[in-house]
Amino acid sequence: MAEGFKIDQKHGKGRVRVSRVWRRVGGSGAGVGNVIVEWNVSVSLASDCLPAYTAGDNSTIVATDSIKNTVYAKAKECSEVVSMENFALLLSRHFTTFYPHVTAATVNIVEKPWERVVVDGRPHSHGFKLGSEKHMTEVTVNKCGALSITSGIQGLALLKTTKSGFEGFVRDRYTLLPDTRERMAATEVTASWRYSLEHVSEIPAKPFCFTERYEGAKKVLADTFFGPPDVGVYSPSVQNTLFLMAKAVLNRFLDIASIQLRMPNLHFLPVNLSSKENPDMVKFADDVYMPTDEPHGTIEATLSRTLSKI
Ligand SMILES: O=c1[nH]c(=O)c2[nH]c(=O)[nH]c2[nH]1
Numbered sequence: 001m002a003e004g005f006k007i008d009q010k011h012g013k014g015r016v017r018v019s020r021v022w023r024r025v026g027g028s029g030a031g032v033g034n035v036i037v038e039w040n041v042s043v044s045l046a047s048d049c050l051p052a053y054t055a056g057d058n059s060t061i062v063a064t065d066s067i068k069n070t071v072y073a074k075a076k077e078c079s080e081v082v083s084m085e086n087f088a089l090l091l092s093r094h095f096t097t098f099y100p101h102v103t104a105a106t107v108n109i110v111e112k113p114w115e116r117v118v119v120d121g122r123p124h125s126h127g128f129k130l131g132s133e134k135h136m137t138e139v140t141v142n143k144c145g146a147l148s149i150t151s152g153i154q155g156l157a158l159l160k161t162t163k164s165g166f167e168g169f170v171r172d173r174y175t176l177l178p179d180t181r182e183r184m185a186a187t188e189v190t191a192s193w194r195y196s197l198e199h200v201s202e203i204p205a206k207p208f209c210f211t212e213r214y215e216g217a218k219k220v221l222a223d224t225f226f227g228p229p230d231v232g233v234y235s236p237s238v239q240n241t242l243f244l245m246a247k248a249v250l251n252r253f254l255d256i257a258s259i260q261l262r263m264p265n266l267h268f269l270p271v272n273l274s275s276k277e278n279p280d281m282v283k284f285a286d287d288v289y290m291p292t293d294e295p296h297g298t299i300e301a302t303l304s305r306t307l308s309k310i
Contacts, residue, residue: 009053012044012106013064013071020075033125035081038112041088043067045095046104046142060101070094084109085151085210088139089203096143104142110154111135132157135214136192145200151210152192152260153218158225159186159266162286163232182286184268185235191221193249193259217249217256224248238265238299246303258304265297 019038045067051057074091082090088107095105113131117124133156141147167179195213197203224245227233235241246259268289273282282288 003054007050007053009049010044010046010106011049011061011064012042013067014042016041016043016068016071018071018075020078022081033116033123036114036128037084038114039084039087040110040112041071041091042108043071043091043095044106044108045099045102046106047099047102049101062095062099062102067095080207083208083211084111084135085137085139085149086207088137089141089147089149089200092139092141092147093200096141102143104140106138106140108138109136133218137210141200146198147200147203149195149197149210150192151195151214151217152190153214153221154190156189156191156218156221157187158189158222159184160226160232163227164235166237184289185238185241186266186268186291187225187238187263188266189221189225189245190262191217191249191259193217193256196255196257213253213256216253217259220248220252221245221261238263238297239301242299242301243303246301250303250305258302260300260302262298262300264293265299266291266293267296268292 017038017040019036022035024033024035045062047060047062049058049060051059052061071091074087074094078087078090088109092105092107095102111134113134114128115131117127117129119127134154135151136154137149137151139147139149161184162182164183164185165179165181166177166183167181169175169177224233225241242261242263246261249259250256268291270284270286271282271288271290272284274280
């Protein structure tokens, strides 16, 4: 209680940019060569430092500058390549064990997608280029070791030129959109899934299991969106495709408890141009479109398992 008020508070450091290079000697073969990660790390600590708010007494504050320094110190201590989920776990476990009065720590990391380049068909030992979609994670650990781990993808841009339609929707005096069974489908998926792990004792020993899941989930999401390469799969709405994508991830990966997908509908508007003199200047025949992301449809859902863990 703070002078008859209730206060919820936490503090930390946002957007700590850190890059870690692991220098491995050798040529350019699989598993050889330098490894680089670039992470944007945010840390938030729950701790009992009420007097700082109510009485100007800072004696229990872990300075956010020290929090930032810890990110670099822990990156330095990682002598072996570490996944961003494992780094977030390591950091949050540090904060909750090192400081007696820190009751919980949340660590967010977004990775910049540096990808090893391939030159003359061979992976380069120390050359990287920037990819597109980003891997992110949020880990919360409390003092008793209870935890939650969420991982996800930002900015997974997907498009197909056909096998999409939208019909049978509410039709009223505000409706102009015609029914269609032929349109483009484009979106930029933001996905975030929660692992069913609930305690630090359940953390898998396998070093890159979270990285593997990330790659696996990304592939399942994209494959479900597109369907088989030759025939694709018909999408009656973004909503239905979103549901099938989320369901495919939960069916494939039993260690994922729930998944949230946000899929803006990025419109490719049919172009028809005409004037009195030139009525058929551009007559739309599923060929010329005006791409636009403003405004766009916003479609999102979270899918969870209804059966609790046995
Ligand atoms: O797949 C779609 N879902 C909608 O909810 C919607 N609304 C709209 O105008 N076009 C679309 N397309």
